Every structure is written in C-alpha cells, then in structure tokens.
Amino acid sequence: MRRTYTLTYARNVTDVDDKINDAAAAEGAPIGVITERYLKAFHADLHVLGVAPPDIEPRVTQTIPQIVRMIERLIAAGHAYAAEGHVLFDVPKYADYGHLSGRDPDEMIAGARVEVAPYKKNPADFVLWKPSPPAIVGWDSPWGRGRPGWHIECSAMAEAHLGDTIDIHGGGVDLVFPHHENEVAQSTCAHGGQRFARYWMHNGLVQANGEKMSKSLGNVKLIKDLLVDHGGETVRLALLTAHYRQPLDWTDQLVRETGQKLDRMYGALREAGITGALAAPPSVEPPAAVLAALEDDLNTPEAVAELFGLVRAANRTTDASEKRALAESLRAGGWLLGLLAADPVAWFAAGKAEGGEDAEIDSLVAQRDALRRDRNFKEADRIRQELTARGITIEDVAGGPARWRRTR
RNA sequence: GGCUAGGUGGCAGAGUGGUCAUGCAGCGGCCUGCAAAGCCGUGUACAGCGGUUCGAUUCCGCUCCUAGCCUCCA
Numbered sequence: 001m002r003r004t005y006t007l008t009y010a011r012n013v014t015d016v017d018d019k020i021n022d023a024a025a026a027e028g029a030p031i032g033v034i035t036e037r038y039l040k041a042f043h044a045d046l047h048v049l050g051v052a053p054p055d056i057e058p059r060v061t062q063t064i065p066q067i068v069r070m071i072e073r074l075i076a077a078g079h080a081y082a083a084e085g086h087v088l089f090d091v092p093k094y095a096d097y098g099h100l101s102g103r104d105p106d107e108m109i110a111g112a113r114v115e116v117a118p119y120k121k122n123p124a125d126f127v128l129w130k131p132s133p134p135a136i137v138g139w140d141s142p143w144g145r146g147r148p149g150w151h152i153e154c155s156a157m158a159e160a161h162l163g164d165t166i167d168i169h170g171g172g173v174d175l176v177f178p179h180h181e182n183e184v185a186q187s188t189c190a191h192g193g194q195r196f197a198r199y200w201m202h203n204g205l206v207q208a209n210g211e212k213m214s215k216s217l218g219n220v221k222l223i224k225d226l227l228v229d230h231g232g233e234t235v236r237l238a239l240l241t242a243h244y245r246q247p248l249d250w251t252d253q254l255v256r257e258t259g260q261k262l263d264r265m266y267g268a269l270r271e272a273g274i275t276g277a278l279a280a281p282p283s284v285e286p287p288a289a290v291l292a293a294l295e296d297d298l299n300t301p302e303a304v305a306e307l308f309g310l311v312r313a314a315n316r317t318t319d320a321s322e323k324r325a326l327a328e329s330l331r332a333g334g335w336l337l338g339l340l341a342a343d344p345v346a347w348f349a350a351g352k353a354e355g356g357e358d359a360e361i362d363s364l365v366a367q368r369d370a371l372r373r374d375r376n377f378k379e380a381d382r383i384r385q386e387l388t389a390r391g392i393t394i395e396d397v398a399g400g401p402a403r404w405r406r407t408r
Numbered sequence: 409g410g411c412u413a414g415g416u417g418g419c420a421g422a423g424u425g426g427u428c429a430u431g432c433a434g435c436g437g438c439c440u441g442c443a444a445a446g447c448c449g450u451g452u453a454c455a456g457c458g459g460u461u462c463g464a465u466u467c468c469g470c471u472c473c474u475a476g477c478c479u480c481c482a
Contacts, residue, residue, distance in 0.1 A: 019481095101412080101477080102411055103410085103477095173412080173413080175477095175482095177411085177412095177478070178478085204413085204475090205475090205482090207475080212475080212481095214481045215481045215482075220481085220482085241431090243421085246413085246414080246421085247413090249420090253420080254420070257419090257432050257433095258431095260431080260432065261432085263445095264445095267445070293422090299423090301422045301423095301429095302422055304421095305422065306429095308430055309429095309430080312446095312447085315447070316446085380441095381442070381443085384442095384443075393445090394443080395443090396443075396444070396445090397445095
C-alpha cells in the first residue's frame with residue numbers, strides 16, 4: 001500500500017477488560033503487569049513472522065479522557081443514557097444499526113437469549129461505561145468511578161489518532177458482530193452521522209485440523225509453539241496460502257508442503273547464483289504480475305503462483321544472466337510478500353548443527369564423494385541408502401561436493 | 409432457527425461467460441553411473457437439479473452439505 005499511498009497504520013490495544021482484570025486479581029498484580037507481558041510476547045511473535053509493526057499502537061488505558069468525552073457527546077446527542085452507574089448506547093435511536101453485519105435489529109431483540117440487565121431500556125443496548133467496585137481498576141468519570149465497556153475504546157482511539165473517518169478498518173470476521181457493528185454505531189453517532197470507515201477488511205480465521213481453534217476445545221496453536229518446529233518464513237507462507245478472507249485449516253500437511261515450496265523457491269535462487277541475505281528493499285522492480293495480484297484485494301495465492309512462474313522460468317533458462325535477472329525479479333516479488341530474504345545457501349543449511357550427528361553426516365557424505373570419484377558406486381550407494389534411511393536426501397553436484405538436507 | 413461466507417482435479421488453493429492457474433502427490437520422458445534437484449509432457453476439476461445464453465464451473469433460482477457469527481474462547 002505504501003507504494004501508492006501515504007499510510008498510517010494503527011493497531012489498537014485493549015489493555016483493560018474483565019478477562020485482564022480477572023487475571024490480575026488471580027495473580028495479585030496490577031493489570032499493567034499482565035498486559036505488558038502479553039504485549040511483549042505478541043510483538044516478539046509477529047516480529048519472527050515478519051509482520052511489519054504499526055506506526056502507532058494506542059492503548060485504552062492511555063485514552064480514558066477521550067473515551068469519557070466521547071460518551072459525554074453521545075449522551076448530549078441523545079444516543080446514550082446513564083442508568084445505575086452505567087452508560088448505555090441507545091440502539092433504537094440509530095437507524096442504521098445492523099447494516100454492517102446484515103442483521104435486523106428487531107429480530108435480534110426478539111431472539112435475545114441472554115438475560116437482559118434491568119437498567120437497559122432495550123435488550124440490544126450495549127454498555128459504554130460500567131461502574132468499578134473498589135477492588136477493580138477504575139477511573140473517575142461523571143458517572144462515578146468505572147471503566148469503559150468493550151467497543152467504545154476502539155471508537156475513541158480511532159478518533160484520537162486517525163480522525164472521524166478512516167479509510168480501511170481491519171479485523172477478524174468473528175468481530176463483525178457485535179464489535180464492529182457497535183463501533184460503527186458509536187463513531188457515526190458521535191460524529192454527527194459522518195461515515196466511520198470507507199472499507200472493511202475482514203480476515204477468515206485459522207482453524208486447526210478442520211475445527212475452530214478455541215480454548216474450550218484445547219486445540220489452540222500458539223505462534224511461538226509453531227515457531228519451535230518451523231521457521232517464521234514457513235509459518236508466514238503457510239498463512240498466505242489461502243486468500244485472507246478465507247478460513248485456513250492448519251495441518252501438518254500444510255506446513256510440510258509450505259516447506260517444499262520454499263525449498264523450490266530458494267533452490268531457484270541458489271542455482272541462479274544469488275547469495276547473501278536481503279536486509280533492505282531490493283533495487284530491482286518487483287514483477288508486475290505479483291504487484292497486480294496483491295493490489296487486487298491482497299490476492300496472496302495468486303501472487304505466490306506468479307512467484308512460481310518466475311521459479312520455473314529461472315530454472316529453465318540456460319542463459320546465466322537471464323537466469324540471474326529472473327531470480328532477482330523473483331526475490332523482489334518475494335520481498336513484497338515478506339519472503340525469500342534469507343541467504344539461499346543458509347536456507348538449506350538451516351537446522352544443521354556443528355558437530356554431533358550433522359558432523360557425522362558431513363563425514364559420510366564426504367566419504368561417499370570419494371568413493372564416487374573412484375567409481376566405487378556399490379559402496380557409495382550403500383552410504384546413500386543408510387543416509388536415506390536416516391531421513392537425509394543427498395544431491396550430487398557436478399564437479400563439486402555433494403549437498404545434503406533433511407527430507408521434508 | 410436467523411445472518412454471512414463457501415462447496416473447484418488424489419490433496420491444498422486461485423480464477424474466469426467460450427485455449428493455461430499455481431504448489432504437492434501420481435504417471436511418461438530428458439538429465440544422472442544410479443539417484444536427488446531441475447526440465448519437458450501428462451488429468452472428461454468445477455456439489456446436485458432446473459433456468460438464462462449460440463455457449464456456464466463462472467449469471468439466476470431451488471436443494472443438499474460445510475464453516476463462522478448470533479453464546480464461551482480469541
């Protein structure tokens with residue numbers, strides 16, 4: 001996006017809610033200790049995945065005055081009301097409620113299953129501010145000591161940092177209702193009917209072996225656990241396998257095939273003589289087809305397919321300079337996707353250790369090279385068989401020492 | 409039950425009103441001492457039933473199935 005637009009990327013952090021409060025109470029620590037810990041881990045994981053950091057990362061606890069002021073405006077405009085220390089958004093007063101998520105407010109009210117709090121004028125009304133008992137974190141407000149409800153914080157942070165209207169709002173599909181619906185309602189009503197977001201990008205969810213990841217099912221995959229077994233680049237490409245709006249089923253097969261894909265790409269770079277890691281944007285222009293795929297609603301599967309077109313072209317040509325040019329184009333395309341920046345030789349050496357078993361394998365491969373030079377193929381093949389059985393694939397190189405890698 | 413998004417070749421996964429996705433796996437060939445890697449070739453794939461059209465996987469309707477949300481979790 002930055003190729004075409006001046007971009008400000010903001011990512012809100014909700015660093016106070018009832019789950020955090022519960023965790024803090026359980027540990028006897030202030031909420032800041034809990035949120036700081038998880039935020040750090042979150043940042044570390046994203047860094048390994050090659051996710052670009054936001055320009056600004058506002059936090060709820062630093063936005064309380066703006067939240068209070070926004071609630072005051074909503075009350076003044078007749079879109080919210082205070083009751084028993086709570087402030088609630090008056091849903092029926094906002095005619096477009098339900099538009100984003102395609103829901104009919106009347107039906108939702110009729111189908112409300114949850115017990116309706118007595119202070120609500122309408123079952124669909126949601127909390128903007130709620131009172132905090134002394135044991136729970138709270139801030140002074142015109143309605144007494146309390147804390148923000150879920151939803152208002154995002155409206156207030158967006159307003160404080162990006163203005164009344166933002167261009168693109170992202171988030172998981174699971175947040176469309178109620179969170180984003182409520183955000184639209186609050187922001188639109190606080191801004192005299194001004195449009196809140198021009199575009200919404202809702203990403204599909206990652207599933208695990210065909211079922212939803214959830215704590216209650218106990219099948220949640222943490223990024224840091226995935227990274228123990230696989231490189232960040234492999235996890236990243238695996239996540240880019242499906243279009244962002246589609247759900248993605250996380251399986252062992254997916255990860256294995258993703259490793260094979262990267263082997264194929266890095267193999268083409270290596271054969272073309274590309275060396276070293278790429279630390280800064282490449283000077284070569286990215287392939288137009290890759291750029292076009294990404295600019296078309298972020299079609300990453302299409303972009304990756306275009307990358308493979310370059311792989312094949314580079315592998316096919318026997319002209320060294322053409323091969324090199326295609327490989328550099330491939331790498332420039334990979335850069336747009338946050339891929340292929342590693343040193344190609346190092347890629348295939350990843351996971352190899354000095355000494356130990358790997359030193360022994362090195363030695364066996366060298367022995368086999370010598371046997372092949374003596375045309376003692378019987379003995380050379382015996383060593384290869386032994387290594388194959390140990391999960392090692394050998395690639396002979398004409399006029400040089402053989403390469404080996406662990407079989408995927 | 410309501411809403412939303414989907415059902416594409418063995419698997420994963422794009423896309424399109426009328427020749428090609430792509431990757432993995434399979435099969436045949438080239439290369440190789442033999443392999444691996446790579447290259448070349450190879451698949452009556454578009455849930456079912458109707459409709460629109462000269463022509464539909466692509467548009468419309470219905471049916472069946474799946475996932476998500478409407479509730480926890482994130």
